Amino acid sequence: MLAVYAAKIGGDHPLANLEVGEQPRPEPPPGWALVRVQATSLNHHDIWTLRGVSGAPLTPPVILGCDAAGEVTAYGDGDTAGLPPVGSRVVLYPVVTCGRCAACRRDQWEACRSGRVFSEPPLAGTFAEYVLVPAGNLLALPEAVGLVEASCLPTAYLTAYHMLFGRAGLRPGDTVLVQGASGGVATAAILLGRIGGLTVYVTSRDEAKRQLALDLGAEAAFPQDRETARALIGLTGGVGVDAVLETVGEATWDLSLRAVRGGGTVVVSGATTGDNPPAQLRRVFFRRLTIAGSTMGTRGELASLVALCETGALRPLVGARFPLREAPAAFAQMARGETRGKLVLEV
Ligand SMILES: NC(=O)c1ccc[n+]([C@@H]2O[C@H](COP(=O)([O-])OP(=O)(O)OC[C@H]3O[C@@H](n4cnc5c(N)ncnc54)[C@H](OP(=O)(O)O)[C@@H]3O)[C@@H](O)[C@H]2O)c1
Ligand SMILES: [Zn+2]
Structure with a gap:
C-alpha cells in the first residue's frame, strides 16, 4: 500500500x-x-x-x-x-x-x-x-x-475543544485568548470558542493571519508583544482574560501569564517555539493562576464535534x-x- x-x-x-x-x-x-x-x-x-x-x-x-x-x-x-x-x-x-x-x-x-x-x-x-x-x-x-x-477533528479540533471546555471550563460569556491564529489548533479554538458563546481574542506574528482570525469571528487580534497584555486588560474591565490557550510556548508564555486574570487558567498543549520559558513562579502564585496541561480529549468530546458538524454549526x-x-x-x-x-x- x-x-x-x-x-x-x-x-x-x-x-x-x-x-x-x-x-x-x-x-x-x-x-x-x-x-x-x-x-x-x-x-x-x-x-x-x-x-x-x-x-x-x-x-x-x-x-x-x-x-x-x-x-x-x-x-x-x-x-x-x-x-x-x-x-x-x-x-x-x-x-x-x-x-x-x-x-x-x-x-x-x-x-x-x-x-x-x-x-x-x-x-x-x-x-x-x-x-x-x-x-x-x-x-x-x-x-x-x-x-x-x-x-x-481527531487531533486539532478535539484538542481545542478539550482545552476550552474541559480544562479551562469556559462558559458562554467568558473571555479567552488564543495564542497563534492560523494553525490547526488555533483556528479550531477560534471557531469552537465562538460556537460556545465565548469572546475570543487572538495573537499572531503576522498581520494577514490576524485578519484571518477576525474573519473567523475573533473579537480582536494582536501582535505577540507586551503591549497586547495591557490592551487585553483594558478590554476586560481592567481584569484580564478568563483563560489563555497556549500552544506557541516560549515566544508567548510571558504574554500568557500577563494577560490572564487573577485566578484564571493558562491551558498548555504545545510548545512550538520552545518548551522551557522562565516559569515566573511568583506571578503564578501571587495571581493564583492555574496552569493546566492538556493533550487530546475524550471520545465523548469527539462525538460532540461530529454532532456539531452534522448540524452544520461547525465547518x-x-x-x-x-x-x-x-x-x-x-x-x-x-x-x-x-x-x-x-x-x-x-x-
Ligand atoms: N498536546 C496535544 O494533544 C496537541 C494536539 C495538537 C497540537 N499540539 C501542539 O500544538 C502546536 C500547534 O499544533 P498545530 O497542529 O495547530 O500546528 P500548525 O497548524 O503548524 O500551527 C502552528 C501555530 O503555531 C503558531 N506559531 C508557530 N511558530 C510560531 C512562532 N515562531 N511565533 C509565534 N507563533 C508561532 C502559529 O501562529 P501564527 O498564526 O501566528 O503563525 C500557528 O497558529 C504544536 O506544537 C503541536 O505539537 C498538541
Ligand atoms: Zn492503561
Missing part, C-alpha cells in the same frame, strides 16, 4: 527524512479493524516525529499521521456486534490506551502510561491507504458529515488539500508556517 513515512529520524533537516512509497498492508488481529483511509490531515505532531520528538521510541520506517476518516474494510476474528458494519464510514478516536492498567480500569485515559496516538509505535500512522485501528476507537460518521471535515477550516502522494508539499507548507487551518491529504 502507498504510505508516507519517516525513513530516518532527527538531524538538521527533518523534512529530508520524509519518504512516500510502498509499505506492507496489515491484517487486522482479533479486536482490531482495518480501515481504508480516504481523508487524513496533517498535524504539527508529524513534524515533531520527523525531528525525533515523540512520546514513544521511534524506529524507522514510521508511518506518519494521527487523524483519519474512511471506510471499515475488515475486522479481525471475534465478536463485532455493536461495531460499525464493514463498508460503513468512520472517523478514528485518536487516543489508544492499554485497557488493562489500574488507570484504564478506572476510565482515567490520561493516566494510562502506555497511551498512544496513531503514528506513535507500536501504532502505525494514518498517512497510508490502510490503517489498523482498535475496534473500540471507531466512531460511525453520519451521512451529513464529509470525510474531509471529519479528518480534521472546520481547511486551507489546502493534497493527494496523499504529494504529502511532502503539505509538510513543507506547515514547516514554513503558511497554514490557514488544516492541511488535508486525500487518498
